[in-house]
Amino acid sequence: MANEIQQPKPFDLVGNPVLIGGIGSGFEAILQYRVHDGHDERTGHFTVGGGTGEHGQFHLSIDVSGAVFQLDRLFVEVFEESAADGSEINKVIVPVIFGPNIVPGYVGFRLHTVQRGDTLAKIAHDHYSDPRRFQDIVRANPLVISDPDRIFPGQALKIPIGA
CATH class of the missing domain: 3.10.350.10 (LysM domain)
Structure with a gap:
């Protein structure tokens, strides 16, 4: 099973904070998130599962109040950083609409x-x-x-x- 974002759904209308929920698994139980519009972003990491292949549920509340998003459309991303080379793997991307810009x-x-x-x-x-x-x-x-x-x-x- 790959990482999965269950909330928000594609093109949901979201506010601040951006709420992200799903199921995932990452190397040493660590996954990364990114919320961006291509101009500004908010990033971070979180733990999920047990770190040895277990999948676990996650729910994040991402404060984007300091971001200067120029577009209505944002991308919510969850991914793992490869232990081998640091590249982004098992990435899931969900486009959303940012209500505060409207x-x-x-x-x-x-x-x-x-x-x-x-x-x-x-x-x-x-x-x-x-x-x-x-x-x-x-x-x-x-x-x-x-x-x-x-x-x-x-x-x-x-x-x-x-x-």
Whole structure:
């Protein structure tokens, strides 16, 4: 069994701290983590399993408040450093969407199921009192919305909410 990130799922909307959970095994029970956008990163290590091939559960809470992420999209990585040459092996990468870059004071999201007659401007007005904030909804839903002029009844949209 390879290392596995069970939380967050790909393209989940996450906040700060970034919560990471899964199952893993590493040389001498040590794994590394990295949360980054390609411009800034937070890294560290943690212990998991017994160090002699056992897999164990892990749950991390990574404070990224000092990071200057420029993008909405972050990558969460868990990997082992090779004892032979220090290279990154058994790496797992999960792309996520960073809510605090979309709305100030991000606290979570509401789910909105698109109804007949909905537009992104109408949904933004209903949730933010500002139809121009439809782009916040687009940014939070990259796998659901490919064209902001085309949403469909039944689609579940995450509406990021700030404090």
